[in-house]
Amino acid sequence: MAVTQKERIFTGDPDGVDPDKVPKKVLKSGAKLPCIGMGTFGSDRFSAESVAEAVKGAIAVGYRHIDCASVYGNEANIGAVLRGVRGKGLKREELWITSKLWNDKHGEKDVIPSCEQSLKDLQLDYLDLYLIHWPFPNFHAKGVDVTSRDPDAKSYIHENYMKTWRQLEKLVEMSLVKHIGTSNMTIPKLKLLLRDAEIKPVCNELELHPHFQQPEFFKFLLDNDIIPIGFSPIGSPLRPERDRSDGDTIDIEDPVIVKIARRLNVHPAVVCVKWAIQRGQVPIPFSVNRNEYLANLRSAVSTPITQEEMKEIAGIDKNCRLIKGQVFLWKLNQSWEDLWDPNGEITPP
Ligand SMILES: NC(=O)c1ccc[n+]([C@@H]2O[C@H](COP(=O)([O-])OP(=O)(O)OC[C@H]3O[C@@H](n4cnc5c(N)ncnc54)[C@H](OP(=O)(O)O)[C@@H]3O)[C@@H](O)[C@H]2O)c1
Secondary structure (H helix, E strand, O other): OOOOHHHOOOOOOOOOHHHHHEEEEEEOOOEEEEOOOEEOOOOOOOHHHHHHHHHHHHHHOOOEEEOOOHHHHHHHHHHHHHHHHHHHOOOHOOOOOEEEEEEOEEEOOOOOHHHHHHHHOOOOEEEEEEEEEEOOOOOOOOOOOOOOOOOOOOOOOOHHHHHHHHHHHHHHOOOOEEEEEEOOOOHHHHHHHHOOOOOOOOOEEEEOEEEEEEHHHHHHHHHOOOEEEEEEEOOOOOHHHOOOOOOOHHHHHHHHHHHHHHHOOOHHHHHHHHHHHHHEEOOOOOOHHHHHHHHHHHHOOOOOOHHHHHHHHHHHOOOOOOOOOOOOOOOOOOOOOHHHOOOOOOOOO
C-alpha cells in the first residue's frame, strides 16, 4: 500500500524540527551532511535496545544524521530501526549514516568484511561515511580499565595505516561507502595521510567542546577541506569511570555556559551544542531522553548565540581532553599525551 504524505514520519510531530530546515555542510561530492548528528555510544550505561529506541525517536523528531560504530555493539538494533523508518517512506538518500572500523580490524583482509558486517547490521546498501575509529591497531576488551594494555600494542605506523586506508579507498570504489574519513588523529598524522591518500578524508571526528576547542587542529581541518565532526560536544558528563581523571573540568558547569543558558532558558548542554554548530563543527551529542535530543536538534534552527557570547566561549577553552585513550598506549610507563603527538611530530615507537 502506498505511503501517503500524512503517514510520513515527522509531518505528524508538531514538536519536531523540519529536517529540510537543519543547515547542511555541502561536500565536494555534492552530498549534504546535516550540521548535527545523533551519537549512539551508550557509554556502557544504556542497552543496545534503548540506544536504538532513541535513534528511532531522534529520526521521528527530525534527525537525519546518525553516528554509529561497530564497537558500540548496537548496529543491528539500529539497523532494525532504519529498516522500520524506511518502510514508512523515509528515503535512504535522506539519511546520513556514519560507521567506523574498530581497532582489531585494521588488517588488510579484515577491513572490507568488517564494513560489510556493519552494512548488514545496519540493513543498508552503502554508508555515507566510514571512518577509521583510532589510528592504532591496538585491541582492548570492552570496558577494561585505563591501566589495561594490549601486549601486542604498536605505536602509529604510517605504512600500516596506509594499508588500512587503501582498503577504505576500495570500499569507495566498490560503492559500499560514499565518503571516507578519520577519527582521533593529529595534525602530523593527517599531513602524511593527505600526502599519500588517493581518496582524501572528507571528515575527521575529534573531541570538541567548550573546554577542549583544539583551535590549531580545527583551523588545520578547515584549511584542508576536512569537516570537523565533534564528539563529546557536551563534555560527556556521564562518561565511564575509566575516562575520568583528576583535573577534568565540567563544561556544563562553566559560569559562561550557565549564564548563556539562563538567558536562553535552556540547559547548559544545549549551549554547548549551539556553540559547536555556530563555530562550524558538526556536533554529535548523545542522549536517550527525548526532551534532550530534541532540544539539541532545535538548537540548530533557533536564534543564534550573539557574537559577544561566541567570543566569551572562545575564552573558556581549558585544553581539557577527556577521552585520553590510555588503553591504546603501546609501552609501559607512557603518558597518554604520547598518543596525541604533543611536539607536533608523530611520537616515535
Ligand atoms: N570517534 C570517537 O572516538 C568517539 C568518541 C566518543 C564519542 N563519540 C561519539 O560522540 C557521541 C557523543 O559523545 P558522548 O556520548 O561521549 O558525550 P556527549 O554527547 O558530550 O554527552 C552525552 C551526555 O550528555 C547528556 N545530554 C545530552 N543532551 C543533553 C541535554 N539537552 N540536556 C542535558 N543533558 C544532555 C546526556 O545525559 P543523559 O544520558 O542523562 O541523557 C548524555 O549522557 C557518542 O555517542 C559517539 O557517537 C565518538
